[in-house]
Amino acid sequence: MPLADFRSPRLFVDAPLSAGAQISLERGQANYLGNVLRLGSGSSILVFNGRDGEWRAAIASGKRPDRLDIVARTRPQDSLPDLAYVFAPLKHARLDYMVQKAVEMGAASLQPVLTQHTQVSRINGERMRANVVEAAEQCGILSIAAVEQPLALDRYLTGRDPLRLLVFCDEGAEVASPIAALGGMHSGGIDVLIGPEGGFAETERAVLLKQPKVLRLSLGPRILRADTAAVAALTLVQATLGDWCAPPKP
Ligand code: SAH
Numbered sequence: 001m002p003l004a005d006f007r008s009p010r011l012f013v014d015a016p017l018s019a020g021a022q023i024s025l026e027r028g029q030a031n032y033l034g035n036v037l038r039l040g041s042g043s044s045i046l047v048f049n050g051r052d053g054e055w056r057a058a059i060a061s062g063k064r065p066d067r068l069d070i071v072a073r074t075r076p077q078d079s080l081p082d083l084a085y086v087f088a089p090l091k092h093a094r095l096d097y098m099v100q101k102a103v104e105m106g107a108a109s110l111q112p113v114l115t116q117h118t119q120v121s122r123i124n125g126e127r128m129r130a131n132v133v134e135a136a137e138q139c140g141i142l143s144i145a146a147v148e149q150p151l152a153l154d155r156y157l158t159g160r161d162p163l164r165l166l167v168f169c170d171e172g173a174e175v176a177s178p179i180a181a182l183g184g185m186h187s188g189g190i191d192v193l194i195g196p197e198g199g200f201a202e203t204e205r206a207v208l209l210k211q212p213k214v215l216r217l218s219l220g221p222r223i224l225r226a227d228t229a230a231v232a233a234l235t236l237v238q239a240t241l242g243d244w245c246a247p248p249k250p
Contacts, residue, residue: 005074006140009037010046010054012133013068017052021070022060030066039065046074048136050144053077080108080143081243082189084164085234086156087111088118088196090226095120096131098227103135103145105234106243111191112150117198123150153204162212164189165241169233170208171199173218181217182240192237194229 011033015023025033033039041059047068048054054075057068085107089095102110110132112123128147136144151159160166165185169192193208200208208214219232238244 005046008044008046008056009033009039010048010137010140012137012144013047013049015049017047017049017055017070017073019070019072023047023057023068023070025066025068027066030064033059033065041065044071048142050136050142051077054142075142078142080145081106081238082164083107083234083237083242084109084111084189084191085230086113086191086193087230088113088115088194088226089120089123089150090197091120094227095123096127098230099128099131100135101227101231102234103132103141104139105231106238107145107192107234108143109146109148111148111156113153113156113193114150115153115196115204116201118196119198125149154207157207157211160191161189164191164213166208166211166214167192167233167237168208168211168214168216169194169219169229170205170216171195171219171223172205173216175218175221178217178219178236179240181215182236185215185241190237190241192230192233194226194233197226 011029013023039059041061043059045057046054047057053073055073056071058071059065060069061067083106085102087098089112090098099110110128125147132145132147165188167190209216217233219229224232
């Protein structure tokens, strides 16, 4: 894998990027570059917008570094695997963690679902998106995962594409090798579903097990907390069916 440059600061910007373009920075970003990193005119940083790849840019301004000159492309745009992370939202810091980790693991979309035992009813989509952007900035990720609107579990199930594989991580499943279970599956679009801290209700489990293309996955003989289960399940799926086995298509 070509290594990204992790010494230069990397910023997500929501503007078209091309050689010679000039873009203005938001106040928070200008403050971060000028006051936190103490960078001034002429300093070089990296920027990406989720569409045009990654670019080297030079700070071009007087007192506050609020404008950038886009210089040259450093990496072409890539794409994420067709992997959706579907999850019952957790509270505050653990939700932040879960979103960041799902992005690092390569999820292309984040779909909150509300289940019977979900303890969180109001979900801050902006905060989730800020965590997506921060994880992408820090980890050299060029594509921004989509943050979907929360849906009740049954609405999510009726609306989903039945051709996608549904990896249902079920704490009630018989323990069996998850690698063997996933290895036999067709790849293609994949949804990985993790339940709330309270687990799935029996009625939900029954409905889930009737879904087309559902794979009931055990993550071993111990109950994992939902954020740990997220990382474990995404690791297994990425390693057996996802882009850890084959490079992502440009
Ligand atoms: N409180 C519940 C556990 C919920 S853990 C109980 O005691 O049974 C939160 C979610 O993580 C679960 O709904 C499931 O999706 C996932 N999970 C945790 N441990 C798991 C395991 N051993 N196998 C499969 N999924 C697991």
